[in-house]
Amino acid sequence: MKKTVVAISLTLILLWVLAPLCFAAEAEAAAKGSNVFYYAMAALAAGIGVGIGALGCGIGQGVATSKACEGIARNPGASGKITTSLIIGLAMVESLTIYALVVALIILFVNPFGKLLQ
């Protein structure tokens, strides 16, 4: 019950904090007649996107490393194979965050909606 109340109030506070940002950027764009709104939203999206991607990657790689350390502690003789499997697993998980980074780079630098806005 308490967790639900905390979660709902946090969501509402986040909404109240972020809403003026959106309206301010849109009003500024309407006043200037350019695509500042796109760049404002793009910066926000890139930052939050890569942040959430790194969050998942951190949790996943932390769990993988902890299990690998446990395995080596149980059986030090197999540490070579365990380390190889660990490195391969970490590279796999890391590539998911790299996808988030590539999407952020596309949004920031390639400007996929550029032709539509101009």
Add this chain to the structure above:
Amino acid sequence: MEALHETLLMDAIVNPEKIPHNVSHAFLVCIILILVALVIRKSIRLVPKGTQNFVEVITEAILNLVEENIGHHWGKTLFPFICTIFMFILVGNCMGLIPGFTAPTANINTNAAMAVPVFLATHYYGIRVNGIKYINHFLGPVRSIFALPLMILMFVVEFVGHLARPLTLTVRLFGNMIAKHILLLVLAILAPWIIPTSILALGVLVSVVQAFVFTLLATLYLAGAVEEAH
């Protein structure tokens, strides 16, 4: 990004407007690999020493990987393809660490040029080894006329998964290389000399590991395609 412009050593030899940087540096990687092979061939020994030893270590490691995963029948046939990919990516990635050169694998076109042949090779060798039975790979575990909806669903899912393979291979290598590059540039502007050197050390690890991961995944995809239904 337009303000950050690098001058490279290759600009003196080849015009970057006509031939892009990734192409000229990819040619440079090929020339390096061929030169090393020719130098070793001149004084080849039964008990290797020096450069021959180093190259033999790499070749044996990839040969073990390929034979372990693909098996004896097709391992020897597919080994040159996979080992060439590994050596090209390794030398290409490490070239990006040297100031004055850029990594050819930091451009998405070079990576796609390596991932698409791997994709095409899996299907070619799958059909060559299994014939029409290759479609069994896509249909899932249950084979009976009553499970036809399941087989159709599995086919769609496997199709999308197969299409995702060259995409992920390309983007994984490209993203790692470009992230290292951008991080180095930004940190060099913010806090020069010491912190970018630590990122360079991390970059060495990432370069070697990503070359190995690309090769390992290519091996596993090919192994899945040529496995005989024993």
